[in-house]
Amino acid sequence: MDGDLYLQILKDELQQTLEYYGLNLSDTIFQQDNDPKHTCKKHQGDWLEEQDFGTMVWPAQSPDLNPIEHLWGCLKRRLATHENLLNGIHELWERVQVE
Incomplete structure (x- = not known):
């Protein structure tokens, strides 16, 4: 873009x-x-x-101030707790919807 x-x-x-x-x-x-x-x-x-x-004036290199970055981090950690590896994008989407 x-x-x-x-x-x-x-x-x-x-x-x-x-x-x-x-x-x-x-x-x-x-x-x-x-x-x-x-x-x-x-x-x-x-x-x-x-x-x-x-x-809003936004400082450079400041992802910690962006709330969505915390959400992505939380989702990544929760998805990492699953023991089974994913077999594709469809399984990933199913897990995301559960979380």
């Missing part, structure tokens, strides 16, 4: 997602990491400012 595609996703989906969940733009702070496609001022910075999205 590049900056242009990311910007298109923001334009197509972000506002609609907020509306779907009944969230107000003025009460929302948009958080993204420092991936180059997220920080490209040519596109995202200007567009987010034009839309009046509040944005």
Whole structure:
């Protein structure tokens, strides 16, 4: 994914997602990491400012601040407790759904 595609996703989906969940733009702070496609001022910075999205300053190399990273770590540890090796993606998906 590049900056242009990311910007298109923001334009197509972000506002609609907020509306779907009944969230107000003025009460929302948009958080993204420092991936180059997220920080490209040519596109995202200007567009987010034009839309009046509040944005969170995010320190570089800080996965510990991202709650989803903790969830992935927890899932990985729980899946590792299984004694039997997986025989494919379908078995993995079944285990993920159980966990």
